[in-house]
Amino acid sequence: xxxxxxxxxxxxxxxTNKKSLKCEQHLGHNAMYWYKQSxxxxxxxxxxxxxxxxxxxxxxxxxxxxxxxxSSHLFLHLHTLQPEDSALYLCAxxxxxxxxxxxxxxxxxxxxxxxx
Amino acid sequence: xxxxxxxxPGMFVQEKEAVTLDCTYDTxxxxxxxxxxxxxxxxEMIFLIYQGSYDQQNATEGRYSLNFQKAxxxxxxxxxASQLGDSAMYFxxxxxxxxGGSQGNLIFGKGxxxxxxx
Numbered sequence: 001x002x003x004x005x006x007x008x009x010x011x012x013x014x015x016t017n018k019k020s021l022k023c024e025q026h027l028g029h030n031a032m033y034w035y036k037q038s039x040x041x042x043x044x045x046x047x048x049x050x051x052x053x054x055x056x057x058x059x060x061x062x063x064x065x066x067x068x069x070x071s072s073h074l075f076l077h078l079h080t081l082q083p084e085d086s087a088l089y090l091c092a093x094x095x096x097x098x099x100x101x102x103x104x105x106x107x108x109x110x111x112x113x114x115x116x
Numbered sequence: 117x118x119x120x121x122x123x124x125p126g127m128f129v130q131e132k133e134a135v136t137l138d139c140t141y142d143t144x145x146x147x148x149x150x151x152x153x154x155x156x157x158x159x160e161m162i163f164l165i166y167q168g169s170y171d172q173q174n175a176t177e178g179r180y181s182l183n184f185q186k187a188x189x190x191x192x193x194x195x196x197a198s199q200l201g202d203s204a205m206y207f208x209x210x211x212x213x214x215x216g217g218s219q220g221n222l223i224f225g226k227g228x229x230x231x232x233x234x
Contacts, residue, residue: 105151107162109158
């Protein structure tokens with residue numbers, strides 16, 4: 001596997017279900033990101049993990065719970081979602097030098113989530 | 117406020133012709149980076165080109181070039197010799213300084229849908 005991979009690619013779930021999205025990067029990066037892309041809206045940053053520590057949480061509802069066990073893996077745990085949470089969820093990774101700018105972010109193919 | 121504006125929801129271009137996709141940005145930070153990404157219908161965001169705020173020359177990557185006009189705060193993407201495979205959504209993004217506490221995260225525009233006609 002190369003680049004950034006995401007599984008599953010498509011997910012349909014009911015509002016009472018619990019599911020998890022998985023992201024894995026094979027680029028040797030140390031920062032990982034979750035984005036939400038809804039129709040007709042700009043990409044929204046949800047979470048940032050830098051050196052495995054969560055450094056940003058952009059007022060995301062608690063029904064979304066991220067987990068970053070190591071610098072190569074990132075999960076997004078989902079529970080009791082709402083229909084308006086239906087969107088494309090994109091994972092990205094980048095290298096961040098200590099005290100410096102993050103380098104270019106590279107994205108995975110996304111998980112298209114539908115909440116019924 | 118930091119913001120990216122893409123005013124063209126959709127664009128059409130004839131195959132083999134050049135096309136310019138507009139992007140303007142707003143930031144008071146002197147240090148920033150500008151990116152363009154391509155998103156085909158499959159969903160993946162593909163990095164195309166990067167321009168740093170202190171770069172003296174416009175960035176180029178193959179058929180992609182970035183027309184960077186700092187005083188006008190614009191960073192337009194130029195695609196030369198369009199191909200059918202260029203049909204996709206194109207997003208302009210800005211990375212702001214990490215010193216403001218945002219860790220240098222990206223802010224995206226709403227995108228432009230490019231359709232290449234045979």
